[in-house]
Amino acid sequence: MDKKTSTxxxxxxxxxxxxxxxxxxxxxxxxxxxxxxxxxHIPCDRLFEVINLLHLQDMTSKVTIGxxxxxxxxxxxxxxxIADRFFTDEELNQLSVVAPDVTLSIIRNYEVVExxxxxxxxxxKGIILxxxxxxxxxxxxxxxxxHLVEENPTLVRCHYCNHExxxxxxxxx
Ligand SMILES: [Zn+2]
Numbered sequence: 197m198d199k200k201t202s203t204x205x206x207x208x209x210x211x212x213x214x215x216x217x218x219x220x221x222x223x224x225x226x227x228x229x230x231x232x233x234x235x236x237h238i239p240c241d242r243l244f245e246v247i248n249l250l251h252l253q254d255m256t257s258k259v260t261i262g263x264x265x266x267x268x269x270x271x272x273x274x275x276x277x278i279a280d281r282f283f284t285d286e287e288l289n290q291l292s293v294v295a296p297d298v299t300l301s302i303i304r305n306y307e308v309v310e311x312x313x314x315x316x317x318x319x320x321k322g323i324i325l326x327x328x329x330x331x332x333x334x335x336x337x338x339x340x341x342x343h344l345v346e347e348n349p350t351l352v353r354c355h356y357c358n359h360e361x362x363x364x365x366x367x368x369x
Contacts, residue, residue: 232282236301237299238273239270239274245295246276246295246298261276292314293316293320296314316344318343323369325368327366341355
């Protein structure tokens with residue numbers, strides 16, 4: 197229930213299914229945020245996984261999504277801005293499972309106070325499924341746990357059955 201300053205906003209909540217614009221659309225979306233978090237350079241086919249990982253669908257904050265925006269580096273990209281919400285490192289770093297190259301901007305009072313990337317956490321709790329069908333986590337109602345074994349390519353090991361799997365071949369919980 198975070199309603200405190202929302203009357204001061206200069207934007208209306210919107211969910212842009214196909215923004216389709218060029219750089220002018222992109223800068224408008226970024227600059228419209230006075231306080232909160234911007235997640236940029238999301239591959240379009242990973243947008244909904246990013247939304248799910250951060251539980252944006254359960255949030256009362258204003259969330260603006262740009263989809264299929266033009267990007268010099270990526271061709272197309274997606275961007276999410278979340279007003280009045282700052283995430284923990286743990287919440288943000290889990291994005292490295294689906295979108296390791298996203299860029300984060302933390303904005304306070306219209307100023308970008310921090311720009312950063314995400315890094316793979318040493319433990320993944322309740323984020324991905326084990327590829328081993330016999331693993332206890334696939335047969336009991338329990339949270340999965342993986343340990344980081346190696347990066348580039350990223351390899352993780354199931355805490356319960358020791359099965360190792362490539363992060364690019366996992367399913368999200
Ligand atoms: Zn397992």
